[in-house]
Amino acid sequence: MTDISVWDKEIPVPVRLIQYIDQNVREKLPPGTQFHGIAPSGSSYWARTAKIDATDANGEPTPFFIKVHQFEHGKNMVSSEFYAMKLLYSIIPEMPDTYFFICRFRELSNDIPDVADFPALLAEFHGRSKSAAGDFGFPITMFGGRNPQTFPLTKSWEECFSKGLDKIFDMEEQTHGPDEEMQRLRDGLMTKLIPRLLRPLETEGRVLVPSLVHGDLWDGNASADVETGRPMIFDATPLYAHKEYEMGPWWCNRHKMTHAYIEEYIKHMPRSEPVADFEDRGALYNL
Template sequence: AFPIKESKLISILPQDSSLLGQNAKILVKLPNGSSEYYFLKIATIGTTGSSLCEGEYESLKAIDSVCPGFVPKPYGWGKCKENGEDAYFLLEEFRELKTKPADPATLGKQLAELHQKSQSPTGKFGFHIKTSHGRVIQQVDQWDACWASLFGRHLSHFMDVAKPVFDWPEFDRLCDLTLERVVPRLLLPLQENGRVLKPSLIHGDCWDGNTANDAKTGNAIIFDACSFYGHNEYDTGNWRASRHKLSNGEYIRAYKSIIPPSEPVDEWDARNILYSLTFNIGNAVYIPGSDQREAVFHDLAFLCQAYCPDFSSLSYPFPVIEVENKLDIY
């Protein structure tokens, strides 16, 4: 059913498809005789599509309640049929896009506003349901006062998805060491020595393809969200990869001019590498032709060598890794 009762479908205009399903711009006639466009997304990835559509619906609803207009307004989601197979749909407001991605100044300002204004309903990190980063159902539906604990579970699930795909014993060992040593070493200090870390509502997958400037207002708009309440810096982890236009230093400088790095400031870049892992693992596992498998391995090796003092004595025969594309935060 459409948001306005007794609306009638006039036409369906297919839009760009994705690895997850089909998209369409649909035109409906309203009871008063006027017409309205909506955006329809159909996920054809089995039962994961349920988490994808429900998670995005709840994510957009949460973001819209804090920053109206920053996302398309969501209207509903549910189960449907596509070519005779079970599928899931999400119906939302149609927004005409101008430029993609959004320009640095407007995106940085509006994303920072979301992070600053949002308030966790429990005062903790997490979300009230699982959300889905592509085909990976995120383990974020357990409220936790400790960000290191929540992020550790979140990252661990991505690693569990990747291990059988990579089939690389050295990768498995680096993953385990990262969870055991690096995550607590880098993230626990955010909430120690009197430091308070605010759980911010994050987009969850902010990259070039999920942001644009609105054709009517010129403001930034974000979509395809898989949100939860986390450390605000997590949203910029996806800006590190050189494959993204958001890796342009103007984006991170625009953002941090409003929200500076958390203390300890000198560990910002290492946290950025850590936060980039989920995005790059997802890319490596599910994007055809991805070159991120080795990049993820190198980042893991760098973090382990930098933050595990006894790394060299742990029988990890890895070379010293030089990290490229360090983001300028000063």
């Protein structure tokens, strides 16, 4: 989810970079592609985004979407996004590949995916996507906006989640400096709340299977294809996680994906045991 502190800041990438189609971009697209123009499209707080109007070798319209970053940090951001979207698409190609580096342009609606089919499709995705080594976490650093997110590979979801959240607290302290109240909250989360809510998932004979999740599935990262009506997801920060982690943003009342999406999802993917902790786990994942 986007930090409100960036809303009024200038995008840290010059607009001139999407006022022409760079030769390096041209060379990466299919042979025979004819280029007809480029114009800003979509929105981002830390990148420039544009639509490239083009036709293929047969003269059929084949528009592309491009996202441009700068410098080493930007290189890491686009590299991780490409890796993420390629992996998600390999598991469920029915959810079209869109919005990584440069890809086929999709005209998106101004609304979120339909509650009647999107949660079911997401549940199917979680059911298909199993970690080959049985690990939670992710092998490379992903980026939520400009912020690196690291979830180490481990056999324990409690350990993976704790270490990932601990890194976020570290970045918060580096940005704003030490805070006594924040440290108390951090200690309570790490030593009491997380063990209380996550440890029971993997004790008393219970086994938690890692599922690949989008990782930031709020309404700003999901829409529908205007032409087909099919759900579209983008800007992923994936990891192998407890499947309920995906629904973290849906517990937040200000988001468009409401509890109705949660209720529909659990019709297709049962809640983990202990079921009594389901809502409390949701509140934890909403942090």
